[in-house]
Amino acid sequence: MKLSYITGMSFDLVLFGGTGDLAWRKLMPALFQAFRHGTLPKDGRIVGVARDDLTDDAYRALIHERFDQVDLAKRPTPGEFERFAQHLHFLRMDLSKPQDFQRLAQWLGPRNADVVVMYLAVGPSLFTVACEQLAAAGLNRPNTRLVLEKPLGHDLASNRSINETVRRAFSERQIFRIDHYLGKPSVQNLFALRFGNALFEPLWRRDTISHIEITIAEDFGVEKRGTFYDTTGALRDMVQNHALQLLCALAMEPPINAHADAIRDEKLKVLRSLKRWTPADLAQHAVRGQYGAGVANGEQVPAYRDEPGVDPASRTETFVALRAEIANWRWAGVPFYIRTGKRLAARDAHIVVNFRPAPHAIFNSPPGTVNRLVIELQPRDGLQLHLLAQGQENRRATQNLAPVHLDLDFEHRFGSERVGAYERLLLDVIDGRLNLFVRSDEQEEAWRWVEPVLEHWQAEESNGPRPYAAGTWGPSAASAMIARDGHSWSEEL
Ligand code: NAP
Numbered sequence: 001m002k003l004s005y006i007t008g009m010s011f012d013l014v015l016f017g018g019t020g021d022l023a024w025r026k027l028m029p030a031l032f033q034a035f036r037h038g039t040l041p042k043d044g045r046i047v048g049v050a051r052d053d054l055t056d057d058a059y060r061a062l063i064h065e066r067f068d069q070v071d072l073a074k075r076p077t078p079g080e081f082e083r084f085a086q087h088l089h090f091l092r093m094d095l096s097k098p099q100d101f102q103r104l105a106q107w108l109g110p111r112n113a114d115v116v117v118m119y120l121a122v123g124p125s126l127f128t129v130a131c132e133q134l135a136a137a138g139l140n141r142p143n144t145r146l147v148l149e150k151p152l153g154h155d156l157a158s159n160r161s162i163n164e165t166v167r168r169a170f171s172e173r174q175i176f177r178i179d180h181y182l183g184k185p186s187v188q189n190l191f192a193l194r195f196g197n198a199l200f201e202p203l204w205r206r207d208t209i210s211h212i213e214i215t216i217a218e219d220f221g222v223e224k225r226g227t228f229y230d231t232t233g234a235l236r237d238m239v240q241n242h243a244l245q246l247l248c249a250l251a252m253e254p255p256i257n258a259h260a261d262a263i264r265d266e267k268l269k270v271l272r273s274l275k276r277w278t279p280a281d282l283a284q285h286a287v288r289g290q291y292g293a294g295v296a297n298g299e300q301v302p303a304y305r306d307e308p309g310v311d312p313a314s315r316t317e318t319f320v321a322l323r324a325e326i327a328n329w330r331w332a333g334v335p336f337y338i339r340t341g342k343r344l345a346a347r348d349a350h351i352v353v354n355f356r357p358a359p360h361a362i363f364n365s366p367p368g369t370v371n372r373l374v375i376e377l378q379p380r381d382g383l384q385l386h387l388l389a390q391g392q393e394n395r396r397a398t399q400n401l402a403p404v405h406l407d408l409d410f411e412h413r414f415g416s417e418r419v420g421a422y423e424r425l426l427l428d429v430i431d432g433r434l435n436l437f438v439r440s441d442e443q444e445e446a447w448r449w450v451e452p453v454l455e456h457w458q459a460e461e462s463n464g465p466r467p468y469a470a471g472t473w474g475p476s477a478a479s480a481m482i483a484r485d486g487h488s489w490s491e492e493l
Pocket of ligand 1: 017019022023051096120124150
């Protein structure tokens with residue numbers, strides 16, 4: 001699929017944090033893919049910014065070297081890199097020094113590109129100063145777009161404070177808050193399925209859907225981010241943003257049109273409709289865990305508390321399972337189970353929409369089989385409908401049904417190379433499409449739902465997170481939580 005883009009436009013993309021992990025692991029490969037696919041406007045400059053003292057050539061060499069760690073199919077050939085590298089530049093800046101923003105203004109100045117993107121791939125402690133200084137240097141013109149990475153704050157108050165400062169320098173329509181899960185092809189496909197076809201709409205409600213699971217499982221630990229993670233935890237890192245955005249995509253009403261605010265208004269209504277849990281509810285509906293030593297991917301791995309940068313007495317959760325309910329006519333009584341964690345049994349992010357069983361069985365169907373819509377997010381992107389069909393195993397029996405998985409990606413129709421999440425989102429920023437970005441009121445509402453959970457855990461500090469062995473699916477309390485409703489996680493079926 002080729003994205004539309006404005007041919008002939010010029011852009012400057014200032015990548016603050018241009019030497020950081022996010023830049024070389026996600027952003028540069030995504031920009032390169034757009035370049036390879038011919039969707040990156042040709043008249044564009046990408047300028048990496050950091051405190052290192054690098055020439056343009058040294059920066060290009062650094063990025064080239066880092067491509068060795070990217071999937072083989074996504075690495076540039078030497079010729080391709082040479083052409084891509086013509087877009088790359090480097091500017092040494094310290095974001096805490098106002099005079100450095102004047103140098104940026106001079107660097108950008110004479111060209112006056114049609115679109116200027118300021119991508120803040122730096123720690124959130126630098127967001128406020130960066131926005132203030134961009135404004136002071138006159139770099140917040142109407143053609144400027146500001147991209148903010150997560151985390152946007154630590155709680156509701158800090159989130160509000162960042163958003164208020166940012167909005168003093170930029171208007172809301174210039175601000176692109178990234179949640180890369182919204183850029184995933186299968187989430188796009190979910191929107192297409194729900195709002196481009198009338199078929200599912202009558203089924204998309206409490207009468208037909210029994211429960212929904214959202215799982216974002218990682219098999220790796222905190223890696224080099226121990227210090228950051230230990231002050232954050234799974235609830236802030238994954239639930240407040242990614243998991244709740246996925247929940248919105250599943251539960252929102254059809255928007256009145258495909259414009260950004262129409263979509264965001266509907267997502268906001270979902271967040272506002274989330275049932276607020278009391279401490280007594282949370283004792284049943286929230287489970288936190290922390291990984292101990294174990295075996296992951298065939299290797300012995302250390303406990304969370306023994307990871308570099310982590311407090312040896314840490315009570316930070318590396319696993320969360322939550323039960324959510326949406327108090328509106330469409331969803332009342334349908335549980336949404338959210339689960340995320342590190343060092344789990346697999347790297348596997350998926351959503352399962354479980355439909356209610358047939359009201360009366362006339363065929364011999366395998367026990368426990370129901371219709372499901374499975375949205376795979378990681379490691380594969382995909383959409384599958386699980387149905388029952390006439391089995392062929394026993395040629396004499398006509399009433400034995402077998403489960404079949406109908407692929408709704410239509411790869412054979414559209415080709416298998418899809419636009420990756422960051423590629424898609426970066427092109428949307430350049431083209432000025434806000435549909436897949438998060439508005440500040442959505443973020444605030446998500447914090448309002450998450451904060452009572454944090455407060456509840458703080459209040460019962462003596463309990464702490466439940467231990468689980470690395471390489472498993474988390475504490476057994478997560479299975480008990482869903483089993484209380486008579487359900488089980490998809491891998492337990
Ligand atoms: P990182 O590897 O630590 O990189 C930070 C970058 O910021 C480096 O290029 C660093 O270069 C630059 N920097 C730091 N202080 C600076 C200053 N005062 N002035 C100018 N540049 C400065 O961090 P990261 O993992 O890329 O993460 C960046 C942001 O994205 C964080 O907010 C993170 O939470 C978020 N994020 C990261 C990921 C990921 O996969 N890594 C995913 C989602 C969100 P110098 O030190 O040389 O200046």
